[in-house]
Amino acid sequence: MPAPTIDPTDRDPAEVAPTDTYQPADPVWIYRSGGWRVGMVEAASARAATVTYRPTGEQDTGVDTVTAPYMLARIDIDPLTDGAGTA
Numbered sequence: 046m047p048a049p050t051i052d053p054t055d056r057d058p059a060e061v062a063p064t065d066t067y068q069p070a071d072p073v074w075i076y077r078s079g080g081w082r083v084g085m086v087e088a089a090s091a092r093a094a095t096v097t098y099r100p101t102g103e104q105d106t107g108v109d110t111v112t113a114p115y116m117l118a119r120i121d122i123d124p125l126t127d128g129a130g131t132a
Contacts, residue, residue, distance in 0.1 A: 073117060077098065083099045
């Protein structure tokens, strides 16, 4: 599953989905440490979302709060992040 290549600062604000359009357990990409990371929404509000994500090349996870420009919906399933048996 290839990660997005767009820089968050280059995204058209009119095309950025508000964070409150995401629901818990939605698969997403989040931008952290200079790249897009596989994640899953834990909670979302009008201002930000809390996401559990997997740093690149890691099996561990991190949790962070991100704003809308730093999130993208993800279609592909990631068995490590999305849970066993969903691939």
